[in-house]
Amino acid sequence: MQILPAxxxxxxxxxxxxxxxxxxxxxxxxxxxxxxNRAAMRQQAxxxxxxxxxxxxxxxxxxxxxxxAVARDEGLGELFQVQRSRETLERLLAALNRRQxxxxxxxxxxxxxxxxxxxxxxxxxxxxxxFMRRLVDSARMRGLDTTTIxxxxxxxxxxxGQGAFALATMPIGRSIILAVTRPIGAGxxxxxxxxxxxxxxxxxxxxxxxxxxxxxxGLAGEPVMSLVWMPSRAAAETLTDLAIFGLxxxxxxxxxxxxxxxxMRASTEALLMREAKASHEARHDPLSGLxxxxxxxxxxxxxxxxxxxxxxxxxxxxxxxDKFKDVNDIYGHAAGDKVIVDFGNRVRALLRQTDMIARxxxxxxxxxxxxxxSHGETTWLAQAIIDAANRPFVMDGATMQIGVTIGISFxxxxxxxxxxxxxxADTALYRAKNEGRNRFALYExxxxxxERIRKLVDDELRGAIDRDELTLVYQPQVHAENGRxxxxxxxxxxxxxxxxxxSPATFISAAEERxxxxxxxxxxxxxxxxxAARWPGLRVGVNVSAIQFRQxxxxxxxxxxxxxxxxxxxxxxxxxxxxxLVEDADQAEAAMVELRSIGVxxxxxxxxxxxxxxxxxRRFAFDKIKIDKSxxxxxxxxxxxxxxxxxxxxxxxxxxLEVTAEGVETEEQRRFLQAVGCHFLQxxxxxxxxxxxxxxxxxxxxxxxxxxxxxxxxxx
Ligand code: C2E
Ligand code: CA
Ligand code: CA
Numbered sequence: 001m002q003i004l005p006a007x008x009x010x011x012x013x014x015x016x017x018x019x020x021x022x023x024x025x026x027x028x029x030x031x032x033x034x035x036x037n038r039a040a041m042r043q044q045a046x047x048x049x050x051x052x053x054x055x056x057x058x059x060x061x062x063x064x065x066x067x068x069a070v071a072r073d074e075g076l077g078e079l080f081q082v083q084r085s086r087e088t089l090e091r092l093l094a095a096l097n098r099r100q101x102x103x104x105x106x107x108x109x110x111x112x113x114x115x116x117x118x119x120x121x122x123x124x125x126x127x128x129x130x131f132m133r134r135l136v137d138s139a140r141m142r143g144l145d146t147t148t149i150x151x152x153x154x155x156x157x158x159x160x161g162q163g164a165f166a167l168a169t170m171p172i173g174r175s176i177i178l179a180v181t182r183p184i185g186a187g188x189x190x191x192x193x194x195x196x197x198x199x200x201x202x203x204x205x206x207x208x209x210x211x212x213x214x215x216x217x218g219l220a221g222e223p224v225m226s227l228v229w230m231p232s233r234a235a236a237e238t239l240t241d242l243a244i245f246g247l248x249x250x251x252x253x254x255x256x257x258x259x260x261x262x263x264m265r266a267s268t269e270a271l272l273m274r275e276a277k278a279s280h281e282a283r284h285d286p287l288s289g290l291x292x293x294x295x296x297x298x299x300x301x302x303x304x305x306x307x308x309x310x311x312x313x314x315x316x317x318x319x320x321x322d323k324f325k326d327v328n329d330i331y332g333h334a335a336g337d338k339v340i341v342d343f344g345n346r347v348r349a350l351l352r353q354t355d356m357i358a359r360x361x362x363x364x365x366x367x368x369x370x371x372x373x374s375h376g377e378t379t380w381l382a383q384a385i386i387d388a389a390n391r392p393f394v395m396d397g398a399t400m401q402i403g404v405t406i407g408i409s410f411x412x413x414x415x416x417x418x419x420x421x422x423x424x425a426d427t428a429l430y431r432a433k434n435e436g437r438n439r440f441a442l443y444e445x446x447x448x449x450x451e452r453i454r455k456l457v458d459d460e461l462r463g464a465i466d467r468d469e470l471t472l473v474y475q476p477q478v479h480a481e482n483g484r485x486x487x488x489x490x491x492x493x494x495x496x497x498x499x500x501x502x503s504p505a506t507f508i509s510a511a512e513e514r515x516x517x518x519x520x521x522x523x524x525x526x527x528x529x530x531x532a533a534r535w536p537g538l539r540v541g542v543n544v545s546a547i548q549f550r551q552x553x554x555x556x557x558x559x560x561x562x563x564x565x566x567x568x569x570x571x572x573x574x575x576x577x578x579x580x581l582v583e584d585a586d587q588a589e590a591a592m593v594e595l596r597s598i599g600v601x602x603x604x605x606x607x608x609x610x611x612x613x614x615x616x617x618r619r620f621a622f623d624k625i626k627i628d629k630s631x632x633x634x635x636x637x638x639x640x641x642x643x644x645x646x647x648x649x650x651x652x653x654x655x656x657l658e659v660t661a662e663g664v665e666t667e668e669q670r671r672f673l674q675a676v677g678c679h680f681l682q683x684x685x686x687x688x689x690x691x692x693x694x695x696x697x698x699x700x701x702x703x704x705x706x707x708x709x710x711x712x713x714x715x716x
Contacts, residue, residue, distance in 0.1 A: 022257075029250060036242055043235035052214050054196045055227055193229075200230040285359040287337055288344040296358035296366050297418050303370050304411055304418070312371045314411040315378040318425040319347075319385065321363035322403035322437045331398055339393045339400060346388040350381060366425075375410070375442065382406045382440035390438070403438030405429060414443050430455045456499065457510035465519050469495050472527050473689035476698065477541070477660055477682040480674045484702060487539035487573065489682065490528040491689045492520070512547050521548040522557060529565035529572065531692045535699060539571050541603060546579040550587070555594045562600070569599030575626065577605045581616050589620060596621055603660070608648065617655055625652050629663025629683075635672075646676045653677060 193201045204213075204226050213228040283295045291299070303314050321343065328336040340363070347357050347367065356368045367385070369378055389404035407429025409415075414424040424443040432441035434454075464470060474488035494502040511517045525542055532540040548554065562569050574595065581588050592602055603624035604616065608631045617625070627648055635641035645661070652659040661673045664683030673681055687698070 025253075029246065033243070033246065036239060040235040040239035043238075044231070044233075047235060048212065048231050051196065051198050051212075051229070051231065055192060055198065055201075055229075056214050198229045202228050204228055288341050288359050290344050290348075290365075291356065291358040293358060293360045293366075296356065296360070296368065297422075299356055300368055300411075300418055300421070303368065304416060304421075307412060307416070310371065312373055313413060314421075315367075315369040315372055315375075315381075316409050316411070316421050316425045317367040317369070317378070317382060317385070317440070318360075318407045318422070318429045319365040319367065320405045320407075320429060320433070321365075321389065322405055324363035324402055327393075327400050327402060331395070331400060335393075335395050335398065335400060338395045339402060342393055343389060343402075343404075346391075347385055350384050350388065366422075372410075378408055378410075379440065379442070382408060386438060386440065405432045405437045406440035407432055407443065408440055409443040414445075427455055430458070454506065454510045456496070456502075457507040457516075458514060460496070461494070461507060461511055461514070461516050461520070464494055464496070465516070465523055469497070470520070470523060471495055472524065472531065473691060474531070474540075474695050475682060475689040476687050476695070477680040478686050480670075480678050480681050483686065485538065485695075485698060486680050487541055488535070488695055489541035489575070489689075490524060490531075490543070492524050492543075508545065512545055517545045517547050518551060521545060522561075525558065525561050526565070529561050529567045532567055532571055533565055534692065535695065537571075538699075539573050539601065541573045541575050543575045543605065544580070546577065546583070549576060549580045549591065550584065555591055555598070558595065558600060559598055562598070570601060573601040573603050573624065575603045575605040578616060581620060585619075592620055606662075608644075614651070617651070617657070622657060624658040624660060626660045626662050626682075627678075632661060632663050632665075632669050632673075635669070642672065645673070649673075649676045649678050 193199065210228060212231040213226040283292055284290065285292050300314070300316065307314065321339075324336065324339065327339055340359070344357060344359065344365070347365065351357060351367070351369075354370045358366045358368075360366050367381070369381060372378055385406060386404055389402055393400045393402065407425045407427065409421050409424035409428060411421050415421045428441045428443035431444075432439050435441065471493050472490045473493055474490055476485045477487045477489065478484060479486050492504045492508075494504075494507060496502050508517070511520050521544060528540050528542045532538065544554075551557075558572075558574075562572060595602060601623040602621070603626055604620075604622045605626050606628045607625045608628045625648070627645060631641055631645050631648075635645055649659050658679045659677075660680040660682055661669075661678045662682050664670055664673065664681045664685045666685060669683075670681060670685055690698075
């Protein structure tokens with residue numbers, strides 16, 4: 001049975017199921033990255049916007065304060081009217097622009113047309129007062145009239161195409177002091193930079209095209225320069241950090257997941273292997289490795305389902321090894337095991353791919369042959385199996401010989417249900433065994449009634465004892481001279497739930513064969529003794545099978561049963577047949593002596609049917625002989641039997657034995673038997689075997705007859 005590949009498929013399925021999980025994780029991480037990226041972009045834009053706003057504000061503030069001052073400056077127009085000064089101023093501005101460190105320049109235009117100039121760096125406009133003081137000082141030093149020098153109004157933003165400058169003008173006497181500062185000089189940039197936390201703030205000429213710049217407006221508000229800077233990359237950096245973290249975390253998680261997954265898959269695979277192994281073990285016989293009954297039945301069911309589609313049939317062969325018990329007993333269980341395994345292999349070698357052999361248990365096997373078109377294919381196989389079984393099995397130099405008996409049934413011919421097909425094969429097997437084993441038999445629909453019942457006994461008798469399906473009936477033995485009941489014989493019956501009352505004639509021998517006679521006999525003995533307790537003074541005959549009698553514990557069992565039922569031993573009469581005496585006469589004799597010592601009575605049953613050896617009568621201490629019904633039957637036909645019966649009765653009497661005649665059916669028989677001196681009579685003429693209650697009734701009737709009211713039981 002190929003079970004493992006299916007399991008492996010399952011393992012593959014497990015590994016596939018991890019893929020969607022990975023994809024899901026990937027999706028989640030991807031969308032998280034997208035969201036983070038968008039957030040970072042937004043943050044970046046927001047930052048840039050903030051930087052621009054703040055710079056513009058700061059710039060605006062500076063410019064405004066300058067412009068406000070310019071607006072209040074009255075001496076401005078004057079300056080611009082001095083053309084010469086203007087040119088000079090422009091040269092100066094150009095120089096300033098080349099010298100980045102210069103934030104201011106002071107130009108003193110003297111009335112005599114001379115210009116004095118100074119340039120330098122200032123931190124802020126607010127320090128300009130100090131700067132002005134220095135300016136005044138330097139003017140003084142140069143012999144200017146400083147008294148009129150004051151800190152004048154400043155300033156305005158000038159544009160020279162390259163830079164923006166604040167211009168302050170101060171009249172000093174007849175001279176005019178022009179003070180020029182770079183409004184957004186290095187100091188302002190540093191200030192903005194630290195105040196607004198914007199790194200790399202630079203001033204470039206003209207309009208910068210990048211978005212990380214703002215225009216510095218000139219006098220008319222037109223852009224003259226641009227402030228450029230490195231935009232804040234905090235969000236991007238965070239994103240990068242996040243990305244690095246996410247990536248390494250992902251790699252870590254992936255590694256851990258991979259390790260876990262591999263472990264999981266390994267353990268899943270191990271589990272599946274174990275499961276497959278367990279399932280295989282549950283479905284196969286551990287010794288032979290063959291499929292077991294469950295698998296056989298499952299496969300049979302599948303094949304039956306397929307049947308209607310094909311014009312072929314299925315054969316089921318039930319195999320039962322012959323003499324297998326001997327192999328076990330003589331050569332030991334190891335040898336028995338080897339025979340089982342070898343036999344399985346031999347049969348398997350005979351089968352086609354589509355056929356199947358299963359071990360049902362013990363020495364029983366089943367073979368299924370599918371797609372057969374003629375019974376010949378099956379009988380050929382059956383014979384081949386028998387031949388294979390008959391070839392010797394060799395182990396450790398010992399040669400073992402067995403055989404096999406085979407019962408065959410077919411689907412759909414013998415049924416379409418597993419139970420019916422198996423039952424039919426089993427019935428055929430039963431017949432093959434009865435026909436002498438080491439052969440095969442096909443199921444025939446019309447098995448004989450007795451075969452059916454014998455099989456039933458095989459299958460169900462043990463359960464019947466446990467289920468209390470057995471019951472006893474009693475047949476009276478009457479005094480020959482007056483017809484009064486002297487004793488009763490207990491006869492067992494099987495009340496089968498579906499077959500009704502089954503006669504012991506059909507199941508006693510089967511019970512003996514199957515080793516069921518001992519529990520059955522014990523049950524009968526117990527029941528009979530208990531019933532007998534109801535009939536004081538009456539003897540109860542109980543039939544004892546030879547097998548039962550030969551049991552080691554038989555005498556002890558009888559003694560205990562009597563004791564438990566509180567029955568006087570003399571009221572129990574065991575009916576033994578000659579079979580009891582034939583096999584081990586000494587042991588039988590010993591048991592009989594023992595039984596008699598307890599006080600139990602012994603009757604020789606069916607006298608005249610077996611060896612009818614008079615020796616038995618002399619050697620064994622019987623109390624009674626029961627002349628078999630067959631004597632009476634033939635007595636009617638020939639006069640000879642009458643003489644024989646006569647002499648047997650005489651003989652019995654001469655040996656001091658009681659004599660009972662069985663099967664008395666007619667008045668003539670009764671009269672004859674009475675005439676020849678028979679003590680007791682038993683037969684349908686007086687009563688058929690009846691229930692214990694009916695015996696009660698008979699005894700009551702007798703008692704009443706004694707009082708003279710009702711006639712006695714017998715016809716006499
Ligand atoms: P058996 O011991 O010879 O029992 C007498 C059989 O003859 C009984 O059959 C009985 O019903 C039948 N019989 C009695 N009178 C007449 C008659 O007038 N005409 C005819 N045709 N038959 C009569 P049953 O009860 O079917 O028993 C058959 C045999 O089964 C018994 O033969 C006995 O050997 C065996 N048997 C019955 N009960 C037990 C039992 O509890 N233990 C054992 N070991 N064997 C039993
Ligand atoms: Ca009997
Ligand atoms: Ca008998």
